[in-house]
Amino acid sequence: MAYKAPLGDMQFVLQHWLRAEQDWQALPAYAEVDLELAMQVLEEAARFTGEVLAPLNGPGDRQGCRFSDGEVHTPEGFAVAYRAYVDGGWPALACDPQLDGQGLPQVLDAALQEMLYASNHAWAMYTGIAHGAYLCLKTHASAALQQRYLPGIISGETLPTMCLTEPQAGSDIGLLRSRAEPLADGSYSVSGNKLFISGGEHDLTRDILHLVLARLPDAPQGSRGLSLLLVPKWLENGERNAVYCDGLEHKLGIRGSATCALRFEQAKGWLVGEAHGGLAAMFVMMNSARLHVGLQGLGHAEAAWQSARDYALERRQMRAPRRPEQVPAAAADPIHLHPAMRRILLELRVRSEGMRALGYWAAHWLDIASESADPAQRAKAGQLVALLTPIVKASFTEQGFSLASKALQVFGGYGYTGEFPIEQTLRDSRIAMIYEGSNEIQANDLLLRKVLGDGGEAFGVLLGELRAEVAVGQASRVVFADALGEVCERLENLLPEVRALSIEDSEYPYRAAGDFLQLCATSLLAFAWARSARCVAGLAEDDPLRREKLESAGFCFDYLLPDFDRQLAGVRAARLPLPFVAGE
Structure with missing residues (x-):
């Protein structure tokens, strides 16, 4: 497996999307952390995951674990890789310096987790619960x-x-x-x-x-x-x-x-x-684990995107249709030129990068919730983390599996074989929708406990963040700000309707919860790309980053935001009772 950590996009999220360095300077625990240090850490993590873990991914899958006389033997190379992980100080990354931790922001740990899961999900399972256990005992x-x-x-x-x-x-x-x-x-x-x-x-x-x-x-x-x-x-x-x-x-x-x-x-x-x-x-540990499981979905999406992109650039099949201004057709084109493949590849890229911004955003709020000197800011951050965690866990893991499946389609029949890593990515990604609280439980938690449970207060805080982006985007004349504003209006208008139906029918919110969570996820994806477009609007017109981000934002709003209407219809359709399948 070839995996190269997307350091460029990670830096874009930290530097431009989050403006993390400015927030770190206002948090005493992270006042000495700057973007240069953050990227040095992530570059070392990229080296470890790309050079040590990724080469073990396929062989570890084929070999599996062995059980004998009550003892378990992990695949060849796993123990050596773990020793390198320990020697590199990675377990201590986001732990308290007073306890011999490194005291770095949890958003950097989130980036590390993405890389671990993208390069070798099975190996990363051994380390995945460690930070949550640390928080629980602490x-x-x-x-x-x-x-x-x-x-x-x-x-x-x-x-x-x-x-x-x-x-x-x-x-x-x-x-x-x-x-x-x-x-x-x-x-x-x-x-x-x-x-x-x-x-x-x-x-x-x-x-x-x-x-x-x-x-x-x-x-x-x-x-x-x-x-x-x-x-x-x-x-x-x-x-x-x-x-x-x-x-x-x-x-x-x-x-x-x-x-x-x-x-x-x-x-x-x-x-x-x-x-x-x-x-x-236990919930101290589980809440940390649920965010990490969401990052597993991001890791799978990124791995699938890289695999499909690289294959599509090499594989030649048929002549791609040409618009008049394009060069004459060749006998056979790389398949990334075919519209059907371009759409899949764009969705892989746009969803992966949007998930990265949102996942790191959630982790950044964790840092603010734990380290801000302002009680009001800590409270707000805590509300946002509680609301975002089930959305990140459920929507990211669903996309990790769905995008791996779409990436496999790019490979055609080869993708269904063990010759390429995409079939393993598809298999590995499926479990994340089940463990650490199934996605159905996450949806129930979001709607019943986190939205209806406090009368919509935390949901209003989240909508406030989206509306703030609308205002800044409109002031900057970002073309996507108005569309995000419409999303906010429709979400806000939906909440009284959901609350009334939940009072009338106690089963209604359980029927509506799945679509409601995905509706929130689609809204947040639009938010992620509206902000991304604003962040690059001031760059030179010939800057490749500006062009790519604006193209991706356009794809999100044109091709992916229509999911909002389908999900909204699902929330409203849930007012109709479901029949009992077994005839009870």
Whole structure:
């Protein structure tokens, strides 16, 4: 697999779209970070992902993980690559300097995550939950647990897992049965079975820290009775803890990632946070993970775009139709000249670059939410992050799979074979729509909790950001500003309608949620490209960046924004009840 990180577009987003350097200077934690330093970091990340991880992607998929006598062996080269990752200091990138982290902005970590997932999704699964686990322990663990286990996570010497799912409990974690019994020394004896645990056993690090949801003896029923416990693979006295891997899942994709069934047999663990408060502690980790999963979708889209673009420039088939001003037809043209292929390639480019701007925007708000000295600004940033997270997770992962499928079409029959990497990208991308809260759950979370739940307050904050772009764009005479303004009007007018229908019919918002989330995603894509067009409007007319961004913005508003009407119709059609498929 050949992968080259899109450093030019990453710089465009940081420098022009976000104007991140100006915000960093206003945040004490990042006051010494400038664009030059940021790009140096990303250039090193590009070198690691392109030269170390990408070459392992295909071989790791073909080889997969091996399970023998309770031990898991990752594909050849994975452990060596992980050691290079640790030696490069990448696990500490966005961690607190007071805890030996590097203290860099989370938006740079978002760019790193995109590169990791684009170059080798299976390998990146081992590291993907680490930052969320760091935040979880930093926020909720006792001082003793932090002192014992945070340094290993920050340095990369240990890797964590998130142990939620059980055979009978997937999305409904209230059905979990794992138990935790208190012991005299203040620890707990943890027993139960967990399923689909990414990195539950591997050979990248000696120790593995399992963050496990379980029930204490006095726990109430349902999700409110869950507690979070830290269960290490190895105890401080050098003994192996009673955590066992019973096998690996045989999967459609990400085959180099060890997806394990784990058995806890009175394993020793320690409570993280309050008893019965495990869900609040776990959600610190899950919210970080959901943003990272959204970045997986971006990584797949970028990998698919690069593969399809490179192939389309080389593959010659038939004569492309010519307009009168074009050069005479050749016997056979590169397929990127054919209109059908041009449309696919443009969609790949425009959606990928738009997702990058929006994904980094969400991460940038995370930085503001955690580091701003202004309480009002922190509150606003927190609202936006909460609203954007389910949109990024669900819409990006859906686009990652959809765009990989469209990219495969560019390859024709070759794309369906293992000769080219696009078939692996398609397989690897599918899981992201399911785990860390399925996309249907993300849609319900967005509409019922994040939009209707607070009376539309946070949604109004988001619309305020879009309207601010409309005003600046109109003042700058950006042609797309008026179209974005119309999007804002229609969204604002829709909300009272959705609220009224939800009061009349309690099932309505669940029927409408999927289309509502995609409607928001389409609106944000229009916002991303209206801002991109404004950012380049002042460049010289012969500047290639100006031409490309304006062409892409035009494609977005002409070819992709019409999705808004279909999605809006879906939200309104949901007022009609659905029949029961099984005749209940």
